[in-house]
Amino acid sequence: MTVTSSKRSPFPIPFGWFQIGWQDELKPGEIQPLEYFGKHLVLWRDDKGVASLNSAFCPHLGAHLGFGGAVTGEELVCPFHGWRFTADGKNSLIPYSTRINKKACVESFPVEERNGLIMAWYHPDGEEPMWDIPEVPEFNDPDFTDVITRDYEIEAPWQDLAENGVDSAHFRYVHHTEEVPELVSYDADGPVARMKSIQKFPTPRGIVDGYINADSYGPGFSVVHFGGIVDTVLMGCNTPVDENRCEMRFTFTVRSMGDAELDSTVGEAFVDEIHKQVREDAPIWNNKAYIPRPALADTDGPFTKFRKWAAQFYAEGVETDADLYPPSQQYPYEVIETASRKHGSDPFAD
Ligand code: FES
Ligand SMILES: [Fe+2]
Incomplete structure (x- = not known):
């Protein structure tokens, strides 16, 4: 029998460094x-x-x-x-x-100001910071463009959003990407988790081999390096508004190709793609339940390793007496027109 909790998630608010704004604002x-x-x-x-x-x-x-x-x-x-x-x-x-x-x-x-972000340390018991936020050199490098930013409110705890990174299968079904990132390694060392993956990018001139490397420093601060077509660096920050809701902020920079107009076209196109992906992810996140003991496929990503890493940030511990933690209401779903849907490679179409 499934025991359904009256709570949205078994997690309290995690401790760590969290973005609370951009320095210039x-x-x-x-x-x-x-x-x-x-x-x-x-x-x-x-x-x-x-x-x-x-x-x-x-x-x-x-x-x-x-x-x-x-x-x-x-x-x-x-x-x-x-x-x-x-x-x-x-x-x-x-x-x-x-x-x-x-x-x-x-x-x-x-409070620390670093990489153009204002970061605050939160711990429910008022403990002092336990790790540092690294400098990300690309955000202070004249070879990289001015930043492009986005932010989102999501009706789910940070862990559901962060888990998306290890979920390679969803790219095909939620984001309709022809190629899915292939995990090379996932290593956790204290508050830091490093994930390396490779991904093929279809381009008009053929397939380009690329990579996506994501380093997370606690629950609130991740640095993602995308390489292959153009070098892009993303700081992805989740900040808990409360236990069940978070604000997600993205700050991007792209390696300059020496032509301001081209840089901004390429940068905007990249950011638009990620923005589209968040709009596709959001209705899943908002409406999903948290399942402490999920039914996984043998080829699914390293969910168990990820969840073990994430568990260390809950000072009050995690409640685990239910099998299902559903949202308290339902949120709208919006169909987003994508190239793969238009061009017939939609995985649900056949
Ligand atoms: S001075 Fe702040 S409430 Fe009186
Ligand atoms: Fe996603």
């Missing part, structure tokens, strides 16, 4: 209200340029610091009664008192 003096990790948050940049992430509610009487609050120098000012807080969350001024309230504290989260 937060100017000094700006405050942004955000919702991640099941919390209301404020991201702000002080007048010296340092970005900080704090919980949103003022400990005095609960005003949201992101709606009407202000940045003064290196302090955050509450809109309700003007109390000030430093980046580490301590009360630094009560404008109508000569004293401060030492117990008044807003939670703060470690």
Whole structure:
């Protein structure tokens, strides 16, 4: 008998580094209200340029610091009664008192800016960062183009999205690709998982041998190198909004061919293809159940290895008493016209 859970997934919010924005979208003096990790948050940049992430509610009487609050120098000012807080969350001024309230504290989260991204460390018990976010040299290389970005809200936990990477069979059926990536290796070492695959790309001049190498640094930050036709690098970031929903951000750069117009055409075409794939994946992710003990084919990808790697990021442990974790509602499915559908190589057509 199948035991169906009333929950969407057995997973709590994982710990790790997560993208909460792009560096150039937060100017000094700006405050942004955000919702991640099941919390209301404020991201702000002080007048010296340092970005900080704090919980949103003022400990005095609960005003949201992101709606009407202000940045003064290196302090955050509450809109309700003007109390000030430093980046580490301590009360630094009560404008109508000569004293401060030492117990008044807003939670703060470690923030790093790297590769043009603003990253925050989340851990449910407030543990300090356990690994680093690497520099990705291509995002600081004049031989590579300016970045192209995309972002998506997905009604599923990050693990369902990340599992897509080891699921080689779905490319044929969801994305209608003629050639599917072939896994060469999948190795996990602590928080880092590295996957290498090769893929043939059909081109008007014949088949080109390519590769896709994806390195994940915890649940929130992956770097994917695509080679073969043109070198493209993607930073793929999943950030939990809460246990059952996440925001996915993509940042791409392409090796320049020395012609700005050609670069942008090639870059856009590549990004359009990935964008199409996410729109194809999304209705599957949004509507799928999580099955802890799936019925796999012998030729399926390394799901077990992937799930073992992913399990280390849940500080509270994973609940495993049900066989099925279905979504609480249904989401629309949109048919996307693809070249293979048009040209008769649709795997479902015959
Ligand atoms: S609620 Fe923030 S200063 Fe009073
Ligand atoms: Fe996919």
